[in-house]
Every structure is written in C-alpha cells, then in structure tokens.
Amino acid sequence: MPSAGTQVPVVDIAPFRAALGTLRSQRQGADRGGACAALPEDARRVAQQWREAFSTYGFCQVTGHGVPDDAIEAAYGAARRFFSLPAEGKLRCDLGKGYGFGGFTAQGKERVSATASEQPDGQVLGSEAARPPDRVESMVVYGTEEDLVPSGVEGYKDAVHGYHDGMKQLLKVVMALTACSLDLDFDYFEPFYASKTAEGSLRLAYYPAFEEGQEPLPKQLRYGEHTDYTGFTLLWQDHNVAGLQTATDLRPPQGGLQVRMPDGSFVDCPPMPGAFTVNAGDLIQVWTNDVFLSNVHRVVNPPPGDRNDRISMVFFTGPAADTVVEALPTCVGPRQPAKYAPVTAGEHLQKKLFASNK
Numbered sequence: 001m002p003s004a005g006t007q008v009p010v011v012d013i014a015p016f017r018a019a020l021g022t023l024r025s026q027r028q029g030a031d032r033g034g035a036c037a038a039l040p041e042d043a044r045r046v047a048q049q050w051r052e053a054f055s056t057y058g059f060c061q062v063t064g065h066g067v068p069d070d071a072i073e074a075a076y077g078a079a080r081r082f083f084s085l086p087a088e089g090k091l092r093c094d095l096g097k098g099y100g101f102g103g104f105t106a107q108g109k110e111r112v113s114a115t116a117s118e119q120p121d122g123q124v125l126g127s128e129a130a131r132p133p134d135r136v137e138s139m140v141v142y143g144t145e146e147d148l149v150p151s152g153v154e155g156y157k158d159a160v161h162g163y164h165d166g167m168k169q170l171l172k173v174v175m176a177l178t179a180c181s182l183d184l185d186f187d188y189f190e191p192f193y194a195s196k197t198a199e200g201s202l203r204l205a206y207y208p209a210f211e212e213g214q215e216p217l218p219k220q221l222r223y224g225e226h227t228d229y230t231g232f233t234l235l236w237q238d239h240n241v242a243g244l245q246t247a248t249d250l251r252p253p254q255g256g257l258q259v260r261m262p263d264g265s266f267v268d269c270p271p272m273p274g275a276f277t278v279n280a281g282d283l284i285q286v287w288t289n290d291v292f293l294s295n296v297h298r299v300v301n302p303p304p305g306d307r308n309d310r311i312s313m314v315f316f317t318g319p320a321a322d323t324v325v326e327a328l329p330t331c332v333g334p335r336q337p338a339k340y341a342p343v344t345a346g347e348h349l350q351k352k353l354f355a356s357n358k
C-alpha cells in the first residue's frame with residue numbers, strides 16, 4: 001500500500017499549457033469543433049491524467065503550472081505580515097458579516113463542517129458535522145478596488161492582487177484542460193467565467209499555533225470536514241515550519257490537509273515542492289454528473305507539542321452567479337441519466353456560506 005500522502009496524484013500540466021497557445025491561435029478563424037482532438041499526444045495524456053485524478057480523488061497536485069515563485073512568495077509574505085498584526089489591526093478589516101463576504105473573519109465565527117450535510121449527493125457526514133467552530137482566521141480578497149487593505153502591512157495590496165491575477169491565469173488553463181478531458185471544446189467554459197459575478201475569491205487562511213497549554217475544544221479541528229462549494233479550488237499549502245517564513249522552502253508543518261480516499265479513510269495530502277493542490281467543488285460534480293468528484297477534506301490539528309502555525313492561500317473559483325449548472329452534454333446519455341437537479345451557482349454558494357456562519 002502506498003504511504004499516506006502519496007495517494008493524491010500528481011499531474012504535470014506543462015505539456016498542456018504549451019499546446020494551449022497553439023490551440024488558441026488555430027481557433028482564430030478556423031472552423032469550430034475538434035480543437036482538443038488536435039492536441040499533441042503529450043497534452044492529450046495530461047487531459048487523461050486530469051480526468052482520472054478528478055474521477056477517483058477529486059484532487060491532484062499540479063506541477064508545471066507557470067505561476068512565478070516570486071508572486072507566491074510576495075503573497076505569502078503579505079499574508080504572514082497581516083496575520084501577525086495585533087488583533088485590533090486585523091479586526092479593523094472585519095466587516096462583521098461573517099466568513100465569505102470580504103475582509104477579515106476572526107476565529108470562532110466559521111464552522112465549515114456545518115455545510116457538509118449539504119453535499120450534492122445528499123450524503124450526511126453524521127456526527128462530524130457537529131464540530132465546534134474551526135480554529136482558523138481568514139482574510140478574503142476579491143482582487144478589486146473594493147478589497148479592504150490593512151494598514152501597516154507593507155506591500156499588501158500589490159502582492160495579493162498580483163497573486164490573484166496569477167490565479168486567474170492558472171484558472172484559464174485548468175478550465176481548458178477540464179473541457180478537453182470531458183471531450184468539449186477547450187473554450188467551452190469561457191463564457192461562464194467571463195462575468196464579473198464569476199467566483200474568484202482568495203482566502204488567506206491562518207491556522208494559529210497551539211501554544212503551551214492550549215488545547216483544541218473537544219472535536220475541534222483547524223478546518224472541519226467539507227466539500228468546496230463551487231468550481232475548482234487552487235490551493236497553495238504552507239511549505240514551512242514557523243520561523244522560516246518563506247513560501248517555497250519545503251518543510252511542511254504537521255497538522256495539514258487530509259483528503260478522503262475512495263475507501264472512506266482520510267490520508268494526509270502534504271504540500272509538494274512547487275505544486276498547487278487543486279480540487280473540484282460541488283458545482284463541478286453537478287456539471288460533470290459525477291464524472292468529477294467534489295471530495296471531502298479537512299485540516300487536522302498538529303500533534304501535541306507541535307508549536308507551528310500554518311498559512312494557506314486558497315483561491316476559490318466558479319461560474320457566474322446566474323449560471324444554471326446542470327449535466328454537461330458529454331456527461332449524460334441514455335445509460336448515464338442526469339443525477340442532480342439543476343443548481344444556480346450563486347444560490348448554491350449563498351446557501352453554503354449561510355450554513356458555515358451559523
């Protein structure tokens with residue numbers, strides 16, 4: 001049996017990224033259709049690996065993504081400086097609306113496990129859903145001029161907006177790859193993601209260290225069991241133990257992400273050098289009629305005595321709020337009936353956020 005942590009597959013998307021430019025230039029003026037079939041062998045193999053990863057795990061580690069290290073470092077540094085502010089400095093960015101509506105959310109407000117009973121397949125996670133609030137602080141960034149900019153955090157705005165732009169670029173590749181892996185035209189999803197109401201929010205997450213004598217509440221986790229609510233999530237996991245404080249040194253803290261395996265067990269999904277962890281959210285599962293899974297995951301506490309904190313940069317994506325998400329044409333057929341009622345993207349997200357802030 002492979003050791004824990006090796007089970008979320010790795011996909012190097014570089015060959016697909018290289019081919020995508022050619023596809024785009026061919027598309028201009030060319031007849032529609034068949035664009036993905038024209039991909040070179042190595043890029044088609046990436047699309048196949050992508051489909052396998054999301055069908056089995058709903059997760060993969062993405063290398064060859066093209067996001068520059070310095071953009072990651074800059075955002076990570078800004079996040080660390082923000083979360084190191086005294087509480088008053090952070091609370092000045094709290095809009096008082098709870099998690100998911102911009103700005104800062106302090107510990108004790110969000111209880112993500114309360115959303116888990118509303119998975120698209122109706123499955124309930126039982127007593128796990130009754131966990132106390134998560135041991136996390138969050139700062140949400142939309143990449144617009146409306147974003148709250150904390151005072152006293154040098155370079156914050158440029159760094160987080162630069163990172164947000166980088167994530168939008170990567171998302172374009174992710175959606176083209178998804179389209180090709182589902183036998184759709186590479187630009188199939190573009191209209192859904194072009195709108196201002198498309199989901200594209202960056203959650204900077206801070207999981208404080210457990211200092212001497214501090215214990216979690218009974219059953220409390222850093223972030224409880226849940227599925228992500230919308231499209232793909234592009235996650236940069238902390239590569240560090242506290243003290244190193246750069247984004248890319250690989251000394252993964254213990255007490256991180258775990259992903260549910262097909263047999264129901266949870267395995268560690270530690271950061272890997274230079275990789276983004278990518279997972280599919282509920283709307284992708286509905287869109288693909290279960291071809292891609294929106295899989296359950298959580299962030300566990302570090303072992304007793306481990307004094308490390310943890311920072312994640314979590315980019316949530318999804319189609320425009322008014323998109324009615326229903327089974328894609330290549331994911332239904334006489335022997336593959338649609339399993340879900342159509343869902344409106346914005347309504348689904350609001351329902352989940354409401355449940356998480358109870």
Ligand SMILES: O=C(O)CCC(=O)C(=O)O
Pocket residue numbers: 203205223228235237256257297298299312314
């Ligand atoms: O911090 C992490 O590694 C994962 C966070 C997560 O699952 C989420 O924000 O939805």
Ligand SMILES: [Fe+2]
Pocket residue numbers: 226227228233297
């Ligand atoms: Fe998540």
